[in-house]
Amino acid sequence: MDHLSELESKSIYIIREAYKQFHNIAMLWSIGKDSTTLLWLCRKAFFGKIPFPILHIDTGYKFPEMIKWRDEYAKKWGLNLIVGRNEEAIKAGISPKNKLECCTALKTEALKQTITKHKFKALLLGIRRDEHGIRAKERYFSPRDLEFRWDYKNQPPELWDQYKTKQDDEEHIRVHPMLHWTEIDIWEYIKKEKIPIIPLYFAKDGKRYRSIGCKPCCLPINSKADTIDKIIQELKTTSISERSGRAQDKESAYMMQKLRSLGYM
Template structure:
């Protein structure tokens, strides 16, 4: 926090204070909160805010990873190191396990974004989580622009955009009946650039794939996908080694890299500030399905 005589508060300080307030509200008013932690940059920032909200105590809730099984090794490694360093309890909700037990069925195209929703909901039910912190931001996507800080979900985990509670001042209504839950989005008011400025300011380490590196990729529809166990070359395709970085980290079979020379946080900030394509538009095959893809997934219980 900056401390000056004129009581100035920078936008990052104001955003941080708001997010910390939201996290403390949840801890004070819910029985069993959990923080969704994927090892992606937004959830990493969220975890840092949780550390700050409860210092000098430990983060007083577990973290959960909905594991599609399609992971970047660097990210899984980062997840495990962070969880160990903070002494947190990690719950892994495994999509592979859910496929093996028949809870969900693998889709013909092999993508797992859509089928992770029932896996998430089953874990919520199993552990009786009543508040789930998610790292979604309103600037990401237009269905998210209408999301509340406290997003009410019925007993099926569904989002009904017409039936959300008005949010006035900083008075968040988290009341719910047994079986219902609240998704909480402490980063609602942050933008991609805010996240990066904060990572720089707080010197938060990230998985290496967020910074420019050489990688074997294949170009599909203007996007660069890493060639790995999840993405194999199709007939007529050829791979190439390019200097890339990831702007978002999701399912490894769905997330594309962008060409980049930005190998430091400062360079990434320059790049993000100058970029002309949205984060999800540049990197997420899953959001390109239809104009209302995110709206539909949220209604089903996705974040």
């Protein structure tokens, strides 16, 4: 088995494990490259028929291209798409002027509302350990309490593919089937599998997005990489980190930690 097949097999095992153990689960789709790859792995795990909903948290600040892309593929792949929005906060006009407040209201709160409404027991997320220091601390199966808090000091042990699969009533579990992938792995796999990816990642007029989220908080990087091969080549030579264009990582050294302990994805 080659390297990419090994990564794939491990992820599929975890996805199937999550569905078997919790049944009432959903996958969080941000329309970015990682969660689109996770979506692809879910399709593979269930032979094209994903038996649970796909959840998109719409902050109202997303790139318009993302919404169009989402709807097109939701239809094409026969997804059960649920869109979660914190309508109250959007109406109140919360804006990225205060980033912690904005992310918390429009992403974290919106997600909490959606989980409560649908009573999901577990959520599949496409985060990776190499993205950010704090994400390296994650488990494959990671419990969160009612308030979404992450007790990273007291995480359950994981060994030999045995995970935290039993839960108390007040817990939900975040499942991270792609924790062991790297940014380059993602692109090489996208290439191998020919996974459709939103064009924002490919260079236009000398700029491309390396990581996407809400439009006001994403800066494109200077790049001529307009094909997957060129992106892979670029990643092999760059010494700038992946999320350097993401405002919420920059605000202060501990912003990401605060966000995550508040339940941010």
